[in-house]
Amino acid sequence: MHISIFGLGYVGAVTGACFAKDGHTVIGVDPDDRKLELIGSGKSPIVEEGLDELIAEGVSSGRLRVTKDYMAAVAESDISLICVGTPSNPNGSLKTDYVQKVSTEIGQAIKAKGTFHSVVVRSTVLPGTTESEVLPAIVKHVSRESFGISMNPEFLREGVSIYDYYNPPFTVIGTDSKEEFERVHSMYSAVSGEVIHCKLSTAEAIKYGCNIFHALKITFANEMGMLCKALGVDSREALDIICKDTKLNISSKYMKPGFAYGGSCLPKDMRAYTHKARELDIYLPMFEGSLASNRIQIERAAQRIMALGPKKVSMLGISFKEGTDDLRESPLVTLAEILIGKGYDLRIYDPNVEYAALYGSNKVFIDQELPHLKRILVSASEALEHAEIVVFGHDAAPYRELIGQVSENQRVFDLAKIGNPELFKGEYDGLYW
Ligand SMILES: NC(=O)c1ccc[n+]([C@@H]2O[C@H](COP(=O)([O-])OP(=O)(O)OC[C@H]3O[C@@H](n4cnc5c(N)ncnc54)[C@H](O)[C@@H]3O)[C@@H](O)[C@H]2O)c1
Numbered sequence: 001m002h003i004s005i006f007g008l009g010y011v012g013a014v015t016g017a018c019f020a021k022d023g024h025t026v027i028g029v030d031p032d033d034r035k036l037e038l039i040g041s042g043k044s045p046i047v048e049e050g051l052d053e054l055i056a057e058g059v060s061s062g063r064l065r066v067t068k069d070y071m072a073a074v075a076e077s078d079i080s081l082i083c084v085g086t087p088s089n090p091n092g093s094l095k096t097d098y099v100q101k102v103s104t105e106i107g108q109a110i111k112a113k114g115t116f117h118s119v120v121v122r123s124t125v126l127p128g129t130t131e132s133e134v135l136p137a138i139v140k141h142v143s144r145e146s147f148g149i150s151m152n153p154e155f156l157r158e159g160v161s162i163y164d165y166y167n168p169p170f171t172v173i174g175t176d177s178k179e180e181f182e183r184v185h186s187m188y189s190a191v192s193g194e195v196i197h198c199k200l201s202t203a204e205a206i207k208y209g210c211n212i213f214h215a216l217k218i219t220f221a222n223e224m225g226m227l228c229k230a231l232g233v234d235s236r237e238a239l240d241i242i243c244k245d246t247k248l249n250i251s252s253k254y255m256k257p258g259f260a261y262g263g264s265c266l267p268k269d270m271r272a273y274t275h276k277a278r279e280l281d282i283y284l285p286m287f288e289g290s291l292a293s294n295r296i297q298i299e300r301a302a303q304r305i306m307a308l309g310p311k312k313v314s315m316l317g318i319s320f321k322e323g324t325d326d327l328r329e330s331p332l333v334t335l336a337e338i339l340i341g342k343g344y345d346l347r348i349y350d351p352n353v354e355y356a357a358l359y360g361s362n363k364v365f366i367d368q369e370l371p372h373l374k375r376i377l378v379s380a381s382e383a384l385e386h387a388e389i390v391v392f393g394h395d396a397a398p399y400r401e402l403i404g405q406v407s408e409n410q411r412v413f414d415l416a417k418i419g420n421p422e423l424f425k426g427e428y429d430g431l432y433w
Contacts, residue, residue: 001025001187004077006102008035008066010046011122011154012083014161017044017051020058022190027073028066036066050162070102074109079118079183081152082106082134086123094126096133103134107141118148118183124211125151127204130174150175150184151200153207171195174203216286223284227277257432259393259415260297260331263320264361267291267329298331301431302338305413308429310388311344316380316402317393317416318350318373325352328365332393332415336370347376349383351398384410392418 001024005016008030016026030036035045042056058064067073074080084098099121110117119138121130130151138147151174156164170193173184181197188195198206221239228235243250261267270291277284305313320330327333339346355374358366366373380402384390390406392399395416406412408425421428 001079002077003027003187004029004070004073004080006030006070006073006080006082006106007084007098007123008032008039008045009083009085010048010158010161011156012081013039013045013055014048014051014156014165015081015083015122015154016064017054017058018162018165018190019187020061020064021054024063024187025077026058026064027077028064029068029070029073030066031068036068039064039066048161049159054162070105071109071112074106074117075113077117079120079187080106081120081122083122083154086125094129096125096129099123099125099129100133100137103137104140107138110138110147111141116146116148118150118180120184121149121151121204122154124153124207125204126208127201129204130200148175148177148180148183149200150177150180151203152184153203153210155207155210166191168193172198172203172206174198174200174206176200219286223286226282226284227273227280230277230280230282256417258417259301259431260294260334262329262331262334264326264328267294294331298334298338301413301415302335302342304429304431305335305339305389305391306342306344308389308411308413310411312386312388313339313344313391314347314349314378314383314387314389315391315393316349316383316399317396318348318377319352319394322394322396322399323352325350325354325358325362327353327358327362327370333366333370335391335393340370340372345386346372347378347383347386348373349378349380350394351380353377389413392416395419 003019003024004027005012006029008016008028012028012030016028020026028039038045039055040059042059044051044055055064082099082102084102086099087095089095106119119134121134130149135149153172155168168191171188171191173181173195175181175184175197176199185195224239225235228238247253270287274284274287274291315332315336318327318330318332318336320326320328336346336348355377378386384402384405387410389411390413392412392414393416395418399418403419403423406424406426411427412424412429414428414430417430417433421430
């Protein structure tokens with residue numbers, strides 16, 4: 001395959017050298033004379049193990065060359081990868097000037113070339129950027145049918161990038177075209193791991209999700225370590241053991257966007273840990289931020305329900321999670337409290353919660369927090385009969401069975417991703433989907 005790479009920084013240089021090794025013909029484009037000189041003479045522009053050798057091999061085999069001439073690079077290739085930098089502006093926003101400029105250049109070059117060309121965004125850009133900035137810049141020069149577009153984020157770690165290139169966690173290709181997916185896929189024939197086809201904006205979001213998750217994991221480990229150290233606990237040992245749990249900890253469990261956490265353990269333990277830290281003059285902003293963020297989830301859900309208009313609401317599910325009657329610190333109880341406080345005419349259905357059967361701290365909690373529960377706890381059919389808005393709080397069989405009974409005049413607000421939105425006859429809105 002003939003590939004042109006725009007931007008010979010870390011990402012462009014490594015990707016280009018690996019493509020050349022794998023038998024592709026690569027033309028690197030960059031305005032930086034020094035980088036062109038170095039790569040052109042078979043040397044790496046960055047310190048990276050194994051890269052000097054790869055570049056030297058690529059240049060001497062004739063499969064890797066560099067130029068400033070972007071028109072020629074597009075004319076002589078089938079596919080162009082945008083690998084230019086996307087640094088921060090002083091206010092923290094993403095600077096996309098280089099991406100826009102290179103998109104314009106590629107658009108002009110495709111026009112001059114006169115035949116179909118594929119464009120791949122490899123720079124890290126915020127969800128929606130390819131659609132709102134790259135596409136229009138190219139479409140200014142050529143018709144939408146003249147080029148294909150996809151987003152293929154980069155997951156290399158500096159220092160071990162060549163190993164990472166051949167052994168990625170996965171290869172993500174975001175595009176709405178099957179042909180573009182196949183074309184981009186074919187560049188990676190020498191690469192192991194799953195190849196995932198998704199939407200453009202999903203690919204853009206995945207890159208941010210991965211990096212933010214890494215940053216959060218480091219912060220999590222450090223905040224754990226701060227209090228552990230103060231309490232005489234070996235945090236390395238504790239964290240190593242925590243990571244051995246691949247069922248609940250290092251797993252997809254709890255990684256589904258949805259409603260707030262609650263119950264008798266998570267909020268209480270988070271409070272106790274952060275309180276102990278404060279007692280010892282240790283501030284754990286991420287852990288404290290979790291409690292604040294959790295509260296925001298509930299308030300946001302209440303605001304979104306209130307924005308729908310109608311005042312007759314039925315909540316399907318009230319316990320802190322499905323399959324239990326535990327109401328303690330259930331975020332759905334807080335949501336119900338907010339709605340009742342705002343004058344909403346609320347009904348609640350939860351097959352696991354029977355008021356007369358509640359006892360102990362569970363009953364004390366609900367009598368304090370939601371004294372109206374007894375009056376507004378109804379059967380499934382009464383809940384559906386009452387509602388102008390149906391709020392799904394849990395995703396479980398007894399609730400899924402009710403989907404077909406929601407009428408076209410009832411609006412659904414789904415906190416649990418109970419099912420495909422198309423299953424509902426009327427208006428549907430999901431929390432984060
Ligand atoms: N460095 C990493 O570890 C890493 C990893 C994954 C993703 N990314 C992302 O990849 C992108 C590139 O990162 P980088 O570290 O390689 O950036 P970089 O700043 O090191 O390199 C960017 C290159 O683009 C060139 N350039 C600017 N305008 C150009 C134009 N019009 N035509 C051709 N080249 C042009 C620059 O001269 C420079 O050589 C960024 O969006 C970054 O966030 C970086």
